[in-house]
Amino acid sequence: MSGFAQNTFNGLVSGAFYALLALGLAVIFGMLRVVNFAHGAFYMLGAFGAYVLLTEAGVPFWAALVIMPLALAVLGMALERAVIHRLTRLDPLYNFLLTFGLTLILQDLVKSRYGIQSSPYATPAALSGSVNFGLFDFPTYRVFILGFTVLLCVAVWWVLGRTRIGMVVRAATERPELTRAFGIDVGRWVTPVFGFGIGLAGLAGVLAAPMRAVNPLMGADLIIVVFAVVVIGGLGSIFGSVAAGFGIGLVQAWGEAYLSEFPIVSQTVVFVVMAVVLLWRPAGLFGREEAPA
């Protein structure tokens, strides 16, 4: 029993990272109709930024948790204004070429300066150790990640669902042209929404630093699963991306624990789930078929 609880807990913690990254991809896709293949690179920059801030300037984890998402949001907004916005009028192939190209540039910039080896990042002192809820010892830091991520997702959900800004973003996401005809400058919201999505990726990166190996390729490994998550949840669906993020985290953890004699199965279970979902619901679990403009 305690083994199952532990696997479930670990699955939810990896799911938290998938959810944060998928949520950012979903808001970006919704508003810009751009699939940001560079999302994993921004996650990596978040983790690397935290590492560099700590080792070269002594900036602690808590400060990095604020600084890096904001800094990356600004970088994201600059990139949106400089290049990403040009994609709207182009063939989707350019979407892939540009954002994948950005990934390679960002990865290699970090690689050329810091090399390919992984760097350790100490867990912040306040969150070291473990807490016992009766079943087993939960590492405090992982409990923090889970709680923080759930709170953040609820907050984003609330802003999108209950505020005027959220209403405008939903309307602009669903039917951009109609929304312009109702006196709303949809274009004004595109850059901040892109920055917000990138900021979430950066935040996930900072959270990952004490837990995962910090290296230039850490985002590339993760993002493949995140894209499966986004497809399963339904591209552009906020709720779907979060639900599928946690769901896939669980599936992966259970697969690794209980199908470990069949490594081929446990390593591919996510993509099997994706294939089944797509056969059953081509727009994803919570996705809608595209409405006319």
Added chain:
Amino acid sequence: MLRIENLSAFYGEAQVLREVSLDVAVGKVVTLVGRNGAGKSTLLRCVMGLHPGQRGTVTLDGRDVTRLPAYKRARLGLGWVPDDRGAYATLTVTENLTLPPRVGPDPWPLERVYEAFPALYTRRDSAATMLSGGEQQMLALARVLRMGARLLLCDEPTEGLSPLLVQQVGDLLREAKQHGVTVLLVEQNLHFATGVADRHYLLAEGRIAEAMDNSEVRSRERELLAYLGI
């Protein structure tokens, strides 16, 4: 209020409007009739600023708005009632109504909207696409009234409505007109059109073929219906 001069519109190579010119004076209701594909909806989209491939000029209150993006035109007092009713699935009925900013001197308060449309009030927290077709049509009309739009661009607002609702739409448009609202109406229901409008333009193959008043439309109703294929 609205002046359209030499308006041509294109979909790729195909030309759907050819040098259309027309005037709509303040407080008038003008209909555009014509067969499917005659360019009626495209003309409304050009006025709204939603059709990229166009030539000619659109003037609003004497101001050339041809280069103005749609959202700025809306803020000058344009209210669009699109042919598909424009209900948002991800917004509640109330949110659908309050999404657009108030753009005119006489916007309807939400309470007044719900008084006039009790069916919308009972469904106010539902997703707008859960409403029936008739209710969605009412929502589209209620939305531009709440904006306080001074020029309504209505694309077949009676399509698919029961006779009772058609009558209600007519009453609303007549009331709006009394308050100085101008309406450009795409309509196939000639009986309805002559009941609310002052003037009618017959659009054929992208051109204005004829301008008619109410008595002319009434006396030629049979001929026009046959031409429109209704």
